Amino acid sequence: MTIPDTKITTSIKKINFKTLAILTILILSIIDFCTPLGTAIGALYLIPMTMVIDQKKSTLYVFSFISTILILFKFFYFQNSNTHISIYSDRLISMIALWVVTFILIAHKTQRNKTEKLILEHNKSITEMLFKINHKIRHSVSQILGLTYTLLKLPIDSKDEIKELLNHIHNTTQELDLQTKELIEFMIKEKQYD
Amino acid sequence: MTIPDTKITTSIKKINFKTLAILTILILSIIDFCTPLGTAIGALYLIPMTMVIDQKKSTLYVFSFISTILILFKFFYFQNSNTHISIYSDRLISMIALWVVTFILIAHKTQRNKTEKLILEHNKSITEMLFKINHKIRHSVSQILGLTYTLLKLPIDSKDEIKELLNHIHNTTQELDLQTKELIEFMIKEKQYD
Structure with missing residues (x-):
């Protein structure tokens, strides 16, 4: 990137x-x-x-x-x-x-x-909106992570398959977490250009 | 929004x-x-x-x-x-x-x-990058959704608690899905201002 x-x-x-x-x-x-x-x-x-x-x-x-x-x-x-x-x-x-x-x-x-002011305001609203959306996404992601963590810690009687799937969920969500972090990094860099 | x-x-x-x-x-x-x-x-x-x-x-x-x-x-x-x-x-x-x-x-x-050309190129790269990141997030989300769907359809012997948790995961992920859709809508609108 x-x-x-x-x-x-x-x-x-x-x-x-x-x-x-x-x-x-x-x-x-x-x-x-x-x-x-x-x-x-x-x-x-x-x-x-x-x-x-x-x-x-x-x-x-x-x-x-x-x-x-x-x-x-x-x-x-x-x-x-x-x-x-x-x-x-x-x-x-x-x-x-x-x-x-x-x-x-x-x-x-x-x-x-006047034009420059409008462009600056526009850019500002873009950044604010992206931050808002990103915040929401990250909230959901942390919820998923908490849930899967709890699930994995539960003493389940067998069903290795379920455990494997849950591990998979956990890994995917961690990946998602990294991607949203990347989004935040990008937006912070973006702010410097405003 | x-x-x-x-x-x-x-x-x-x-x-x-x-x-x-x-x-x-x-x-x-x-x-x-x-x-x-x-x-x-x-x-x-x-x-x-x-x-x-x-x-x-x-x-x-x-x-x-x-x-x-x-x-x-x-x-x-x-x-x-x-x-x-x-x-x-x-x-x-x-x-x-x-x-x-x-x-x-x-x-x-x-x-x-020259300045205007640079700004336009900059805006273009922002949009392209946001689309790329968004694409990745949505890929992960669809994976989570697929996994939870499979989990919920599995014939598990009891453990209501697990089922409840899995339902919770599913709902949260659906929420996340809506949020990323919102992000896409925003970026499409954004493209019109370029």
């Missing part, structure tokens, strides 16, 4: 998207400050956002907030009385895109969290 | 992100064609992209491709000899952002697919 020995959550080599996102934001901010205000680089700030879609909601908000600050900071640092109206709109569009994307990603995250 | 009766995949009221994404692209293309070429609206094309992150990889590619066409189409439709260099770079940045985001979303999708 082989129990799957791969721990699901750790067995996959995950790309470290969070570190990648931080690096991207850093590189972007450097590029942003080296290019004239007229270059609509704002769209690129959405790249690190999509890198953190599997992170916590708070991480998404933090990345969105940092990107907003960087977008605004460059604008207020470089703007002057000659700044063209289109630059105002460009930066505004970048921020609108950034926050709409953030809220869409949060909505996706909420939906995925 | 209550079996969870919510089918996980359908129980969650899902936001129809795909329809929303198509509508967004339509609205965006109208806005894009109504604004001058200098407005860096390209970033907004990333909004529908993030709406389809839970869709198939092919859907992601299709949305990215349509957005690229729309970005390029507006550019070639409105550009002339006076088009400023910054407009070229704006549209190029939009497309870079779009395709980088697409490939990040595809990478996330691949990672999620």
Whole structure:
């Protein structure tokens, strides 16, 4: 009997998207400050956002907030009385895109969290049920074992055949006992994957 | 015994992100064609992209491709000899952002697919194992039942006590039989959730 020995959550080599996102934001901010205000680089700030879609909601908000600050900071640092109206709109569009994307990603995250919660609850109920059924089976088995033990200890006048049969019952029930133990072992291992 | 009766995949009221994404692209293309070429609206094309992150990889590619066409189409439709260099770079940045985001979303999708595949394989092995164990238990139970049946049919000279005990064994084993049937029923239901 082989129990799957791969721990699901750790067995996959995950790309470290969070570190990648931080690096991207850093590189972007450097590029942003080296290019004239007229270059609509704002769209690129959405790249690190999509890198953190599997992170916590708070991480998404933090990345969105940092990107907003960087977008605004460059604008207020470089703007002057000659700044063209289109630059105002460009930066505004970048921020609108950034926050709409953030809220869409949060909505996706909420939906995925709900699904995950349902799956976890489902798995929990499976384990609970298996434990309940197993408990009942083991109760019956212990009853059979007690009965056969009593039977075998009774001073029966001959009937070797009966004794042989009773021995057989006893052996079979012991086998059954081992099998239910195996079931329990399996379920305990199972619990670790929940 | 209550079996969870919510089918996980359908129980969650899902936001129809795909329809929303198509509508967004339509609205965006109208806005894009109504604004001058200098407005860096390209970033907004990333909004529908993030709406389809839970869709198939092919859907992601299709949305990215349509957005690229729309970005390029507006550019070639409105550009002339006076088009400023910054407009070229704006549209190029939009497309870079779009395709980088697409490939990040595809990478996330691949990672999620791997996790889902592992979970499915894991669930499959659980079910297979439970069926195997259950099969063994039921084999033992049928053996006990056969033995007790033979014992009860034997013409024993008196010993009412033995007969009573044997009846008891028989009843308990029948109970055990019902419990393992319950286990099988549960596992069959379980299979429907895989």
